[in-house]
Amino acid sequence: MPALIFDSTALIYLAKTSFLQLVGQLGGEKFMPPTVHMEVVTRGKEIGTSDALVIERLAAESVIGVREVDDAKFLHTIQRNPKLHKADAEVIVLAKDLDGIAILDEEVARSVVDVYEVENRGTVYILFRLLKANLISRDGARDAIDEMVRAGWRCSTSLYVEIMKHLADT
Numbered sequence: 001m002p003a004l005i006f007d008s009t010a011l012i013y014l015a016k017t018s019f020l021q022l023v024g025q026l027g028g029e030k031f032m033p034p035t036v037h038m039e040v041v042t043r044g045k046e047i048g049t050s051d052a053l054v055i056e057r058l059a060a061e062s063v064i065g066v067r068e069v070d071d072a073k074f075l076h077t078i079q080r081n082p083k084l085h086k087a088d089a090e091v092i093v094l095a096k097d098l099d100g101i102a103i104l105d106e107e108v109a110r111s112v113v114d115v116y117e118v119e120n121r122g123t124v125y126i127l128f129r130l131l132k133a134n135l136i137s138r139d140g141a142r143d144a145i146d147e148m149v150r151a152g153w154r155c156s157t158s159l160y161v162e163i164m165k166h167l168a169d170t
Contacts (some may be wrong), residue, residue, distance in 0.1 A: 001028030002119065003100030006064060007091045008039045010103045010123040013153045015051035017144040022135045023126065024063035031067040031098070032059070033090035069093040078116070083108045092118055101125075105154075123153070124163055131170060138167050 004026070011032065014020035023030060032040075037059060044052025058064045069075050075093045078084060088109035095102035095118050102113050102120040113120040127144055130136045136144070145163055149155055155163075 001026075003029040003031060003095075003098045004126075005091050005095040005098065005100050005102050006030065006032045006036065007102070007104035007106070007109070008036050008087055009105045009153070010126065011036065011040050011055050011064075012044075012049075012051050013123055013148045013151060014126060015054040016151045017147050019127065019130060019136060019140075019144055020051075020054060020058065021063075022130055024058070024061075025135055026126075026129055026133060029098075029100075030064040031094060031100075032064055033069060033087065033094050034066055035087040035090050037066045039087055067094060070097045074116075078112055081108070081112060084112055085109075088112075092116065092120075095119065123148070128166075128170075131167075138170060142167055 011020065014023065041052050041056045041059065059066055069090050071093055074096065075089055078092060079086065079089045088104060088106055091102050091104055092109065092113050096116065102118055103123065103126060104110065104120060105122045110120060124145070127136070127141045131138065131141050142164065149160070
């Protein structure tokens with residue numbers, strides 16, 4: 001099972017649904033780069049978000065490890081894109097380093113991973129993995145999507161309809 005490399009958005013919104021704690025029960029290793037940890041835990045705690053505490057605990061318990069990127073040259077190359085955030089760049093490089101799956105939702109980052117042929121998925125992929133592993137129900141997944149949207153997760157209407165249709169067919 002390939003390693004899952006998480007970006008900030010996925011961690012934050014999965015923590016808001018309380019399903020992030022279940023990620024440890026999925027096969028394979030899970031990581032976030034240090035910049036993502038700083039964004040979601042350090043900054044999150046500074047502004048008082050409850051999801052920061054959940055993510056901090058999961059990192060402390062090594063459910064989701066914090067791991068540095070190995071390929072500094074590749075990191076430098078992709079960071080030349082001024083629209084790509086440093087955390088997104090580190091997720092992409094770490095996924096490539098580990099032959100893993102980058103879990104990110106940002107359009108710019110998704111286009112960069114496609115160029116460099118790094119496997120990638122979005123936050124919803126994790127919910128469907130949890131569903132497939134019988135760790136959550138269809139209703140739970142549906143509620144999680146709605147909760148994420150209410151909390152500010154950006155999702156086009158067409159993607160929302162597609163997700164709900166897929167859940168109904170599952």
